[in-house]
């Protein structure tokens with residue numbers, strides 16, 4: 001059984017009185033900065049002069065420096081810019097300001113695990129990886145709740161790196177839900193696998209395939225939307241709250257039989273593909289592809305995102321969600 005750390009297992013003391021530089025103010029960046037500040041931690045934001053996030057960070061009450069200036073004054077430097085820009089940011093703005101008293105921190109292990117960033121051996125390096133989108137990390141914190149996280153230590157030059165990582169996780173609100181200690185390798189490989197095969201990539205594939213199967217058979221797109229997307233949230237909410245058995249308690253016997261029989265055939269079809277996707281991650285093939293895609297200006301990334309933005313399900317969904325204003329809650333900003 002994994003060792004799970006909760007609030008009572010962690011203290012903020014190791015980072016109290018230390019300055020934490022958050023490089024980036026996007027999905028995770030704004031959440032980490034605001035949660036840590038609300039937890040009493042001294043936070044400074046590092047953003048390039050032309051960053052669109054500068055005004056938002058200032059409006060949220062933060063001192064905003066350049067990444068280089070922030071790295072100079074900080075004790076802990078957390079990388080919360082896109083993974084693909086971190087290596088250049090590290091080399092240009094952080095590495096020149098490093099010394100053994102500073103700590104590097106990450107929210108995903110990609111660049112350390114795939115050696116896109118190789119820190120000097122005399123600095124502490126940790127990861128606190130929330131298992132949820134940044135906006136939820138902030139909203140759950142504001143509600144007195146927390147998003148679970150993984151914590152990993154890559155280098156412990158001082159002997160106190162885990163305490164610092166757990167303090168950071170506590171400041172995020174993650175120890176309210178539970179923090180599992182892992183490795184950069186395990187977090188990177190499982191996170192990439194999950195977001196590609198189960199969460200984002202997996203669930204989007206199921207939704208689109210189901211929607212298209214129904215609409216191509218002549219059923220109304222609105223019916224297909226309610227069946228394959230809208231109701232999915234309701235079913236997943238039950239699984240989230242009560243487990244698979246709990247969800248099955250609430251659905252009909254007819255649905256249960258279809259679930260365990262036809263669902264078995266989908267399971268048999270997708271699991272070999274999932275294993276292939278994991279192997280590509282483990283062998284570094286995905287990492288190489290993603291690094292090269294960025295060097296080429298993200299042609300595939302932009303083309304496929306644009307294709308999906310034009311998908312019928314997006315147009316149908318936009319109209320139907322207007323009739324249920326309670327769905328769209330806080331603004332995603």
Ligand SMILES: NC(=O)C1=CN([C@@H]2O[C@H](COP(=O)(O)OP(=O)(O)OC[C@H]3O[C@@H](n4cnc5c(N)ncnc54)[C@H](OP(=O)(O)O)[C@@H]3O)[C@@H](O)[C@H]2O)C=CC1
Nearest residue numbers: 024025026027028051052053080081082085107108133134
């Ligand atoms: N998104 C999520 O929920 C999760 C993300 N993570 C990890 O957190 C880290 C941050 O991810 P995420 O929050 O999604 O990142 P975002 O894409 O939301 O980060 C955007 C921020 O990075 C800045 N930025 C963008 N490009 C550059 C650049 N070239 N140089 C400097 N700053 C730049 C943006 O500035 P501006 O746009 O203002 O110019 C903005 O402030 C990643 O390692 C990711 O893997 C981990 C768990 C979940």
Ligand SMILES: CC(=O)[C@](C)(O)C(=O)O
Nearest residue numbers: 130131132133134191195
């Ligand atoms: C939200 C999260 O943890 C993801 C999907 O892995 C990510 O955005 O990187």
